[in-house]
Amino acid sequence: MRLDDERESTNIEDVRGSGGGGRMPLRIGGIGGVVLILGALYFGVDPQIVLNLLEGGANPTENSQTVAQAPSPADDAQKQFIARVLASTEDVWTSYFSQMGKTYHAPYLVLFSGGTNSACGYAQTASGPFYCxxxxxxxxDLGFFQELQNRLGAGGEFARAYVVAHEVGHHVQNQLGIMQQMNQQYGAAQQGAGSQSVRLELQADCFAGVWAKRADDAKHILENGDVESGLNAAAAVGDDRLQKETQGYAVPDSFTHGTSAQRVTWFRRGLSSGDIKQCDTFSASSL
Structure with a gap:
């Protein structure tokens, strides 16, 4: 990706290595819990919602204390890259919202190591990236990128950029009122193939593609192989693929994010069109 000359976002809170303890991670027991958590592990809105349901509804906290190790030089280089990707999403969505007659309020991105408390509960490395x-x-947690590359086989800069863009896509949904409408109508815990949860996640994939298309049109940030890297990342985190790798079979009734094929399809749709109107997963008869 061509981001070396791009600005870095200042909307980053780096709490790596700050110490402080924080609430201990919740314990998850039983196959049902494992299946549910698989759905929230990668690129979710809020894995703690699932954790709280399994544990009986623990209250979230606002505390940002963390259990962490000091960042390495390699992580600092990744932080710089993430800051540039985040800045690019800010530029794209600010412009897009302006075209719609709206004001975009950019999210903050919290970098942590090990674990940290969020307004949605305890965040830990195993939960994967999420939007609160x-x-x-x-x-x-930047350590997730090692997991993405080593265990899931989805390396490359654009794969990492896709992770950030997907989570920012959830913020765009929040800004547009889509997330609130879904929660009011269906509740946050709905799951299963074709569920509103899956549709929300696939739309965030599509929004990530919209960002990439518009950023590339404006500044030519994509290089040869980047698109393939992003599509590979989308495929790597499909519910069916993750479940088959973990337990040997897929359980469609427990899907929360969509299959590998669906995630690739909707990411590609946003990447091809650059138009959020093409990302209406909620009206789609087929995903």
């Missing part, structure tokens, strides 16, 4: 609508922040 309660305080409009994205939470990311």
């Amino acid at each position: 609508p309660a305080n409009q922040k994205v939470y990311l």
Whole structure:
């Protein structure tokens, strides 16, 4: 990706290595819990919603204390890259919202290591990146990118950019009132193939594609191989693929994010069109 000359976002809270303890991670028991958490592990809106349901509804906290190790030089280079990607999403969505006669309020991105408390509950590395609508922040442990590359086989800069863009896509949904409408109508815990949760996630994939298309049109940020890297990342985090890798079979009734094919399809749709009107997963008869 061509981002070396781009600005870095200042909307980053780096709490890596700050210490402080924080609430201990919740314990998850039983196959049902494992299946549910698989749906929230990668690129979710808020894995703590699932954790709270399994544990009986623990109250979220606003505390940002963290259990962490000091960042490495390699992580600092990744932080710089993430800051540039975040800045690019700010530029794209600010312009797009302006065209719609709206004002875009950019999210903050919290970098943590190990674990940290959020307004949506305890965040930990194993939960994967997620967006917390309660305080409009994205939470990311840079160690997730090693997992993405080494275990899921989805390396490359654009794969990492896709992760950030997907979470920012949830923020766009929040800003447009889509997330609130879905929660009011269907509740946050709905799951299963074709569910509103899956549609919300696939729309965030599509929004990530919209960002990439518009950013590339404006500044030619994509290089050879980037698109393939992003599509590979989308495929790597499909519910069916994750479940088959973990337990040997897929359980469609537990899907929360969509299959690999669906995630690729909707990411590609946004990437091809650059138009959020093409991302209406909620009206789509077929995903």
